[in-house]
Amino acid sequence: MRKFGLLGKKLSHSLSPLLHKTFFEDIGLKDEYKLYEVDETEIDNFKNYMLENSIEGVNITVPYKKTFLDKLDSISDEAKAIGAINLLYIKDNKFYGDNTDYYGFKYTLIKNDVDVKNKKIAIIGKGGASASVHKVLKDMGAEDITFYFRKDKLSEIEFPENMVGDIIINTTPVGMYPNIQDNLVSEKILKNFKIAIDLIYNPLETKFLKIARENGLKTVNGLDMLIEQALKTDEILYDIVLSNQLREKIIKKIIKRVKEFYEDNGN
Numbered sequence: 001m002r003k004f005g006l007l008g009k010k011l012s013h014s015l016s017p018l019l020h021k022t023f024f025e026d027i028g029l030k031d032e033y034k035l036y037e038v039d040e041t042e043i044d045n046f047k048n049y050m051l052e053n054s055i056e057g058v059n060i061t062v063p064y065k066k067t068f069l070d071k072l073d074s075i076s077d078e079a080k081a082i083g084a085i086n087l088l089y090i091k092d093n094k095f096y097g098d099n100t101d102y103y104g105f106k107y108t109l110i111k112n113d114v115d116v117k118n119k120k121i122a123i124i125g126k127g128g129a130s131a132s133v134h135k136v137l138k139d140m141g142a143e144d145i146t147f148y149f150r151k152d153k154l155s156e157i158e159f160p161e162n163m164v165g166d167i168i169i170n171t172t173p174v175g176m177y178p179n180i181q182d183n184l185v186s187e188k189i190l191k192n193f194k195i196a197i198d199l200i201y202n203p204l205e206t207k208f209l210k211i212a213r214e215n216g217l218k219t220v221n222g223l224d225m226l227i228e229q230a231l232k233t234d235e236i237l238y239d240i241v242l243s244n245q246l247r248e249k250i251i252k253k254i255i256k257r258v259k260e261f262y263e264d265n266g267n
Contacts, residue, residue: 003054004237005034007046007088008061013177013202015258016059019230022254026246027238043067047095050088057089057237059100059230062173065128068097078102082135084128087233098236101132104229105199109140112220114195116167117141122193124148124157124184125171129199133171157184164192168212171199175206183207191215201226204262227254 006016020033036058038046043064050058060068065084069075072085073094079085085097109116116137123130126149137145146165148157168190174182180203190196196212201222209219231250235241242250 002029002031002056003034004032004056005036005058006061007036007038007058007064009037009039009063011035011037011061014061015202015226015261016230018257018261019227019254020234022257023231023234023250026250026253038064047071047088050090055090057087057233059233060086060088062127068095071095072097078135082128082131084131086128086132086229087236089237099132100229100232100236101129101225102136103232104225104227105133105136106140107228108197108220108222108224109136111224112218114167114197114218114220118143119167120144120165122146122148122163122165122168123171124169127171130171133169133199159185159189162192163189166193167195167197168193169197169199170206170208173200175208176200177202181207183211185211187211187215190217193217195220198222199225201258202262204259223255223258227251 004020006014014035017033017035024031065086068085068088069083073096075085075097076099079097079099082099082102085099086101087098089096117140119142121137121142121144123133123145126147130147134145148159150157168185170184172184174184185208190212195218196209197220198206198209199222200206204221204223209221213219231242231247
């Protein structure tokens with residue numbers, strides 16, 4: 001049995017085990033995907049912990065996406081350009097880093113017919129997720145991109161008085177379950193955009209997206225990105241390429257299970 005998992009600080013909300021276990025089931029594997037909640041005081045020991053416990057790979061979430069950048073044997077070109085990794089894995093006793101968020105967000109734009117070329121785009125947040133989003137946007141022809149973020153933990157985001165654009169993207173965790181009433185962008189601002197994208201997937205419609213939808217914007221949540229980055233992770237870890245038919249079959253099953261999970265948990 002091969003061992004994988006998710007590394008982060010607070011992981012109780014994570015759907016990652018559900019996603020990867022669905023993949024294991026469809027491929028006919030009996031492998032393991034666990035949550036590894038680690039405090040900052042212990043994070044420097046995690047690579048040794050992986051070796052000692054035969055853990056072959058972990059996805060990485062906040063706040064550790066930049067922690068291992070200078071501690072690996074090899075990092076993918078995408079992860080280097082982004083400056084963050086969300087996949088750490090061992091192959092031939094060497095540590096590798098990749099960023100499958102890149103593939104997840106690119107898939108999200110393509111699947112939802114969001115054309116970013118020559119569009120005016122606002123990115124809310126300046127963390128590891130925003131870096132992946134920015135790299136995808138640039139690679140797909142976007143040039144007019146502006147970041148809006150807090151200068152420090154005590155400050156508010158300062159938005160321009162007459163902020164307008166085509167696409168607005170929330171890359172922060174604000175609005176995520178259980179704080180579902182939180183939102184960083186006012187209705188006044190959202191009205192001035194055509195498309196709103198939120199990387200959050202729990203809930204499927206954040207307050208940010210609800211306000212956008214009610215004002216006629218096209219809205220896209222983070223579920224497509226979550227699923228695709230997970231499948232890309234599995235392709236890398238197992239050194240395979242999923243056929244389109246199998247990929248769609250797994251995606252449909254995952255979406256069904258995610259919705260059932262939310263219904264059962266009242267989210």
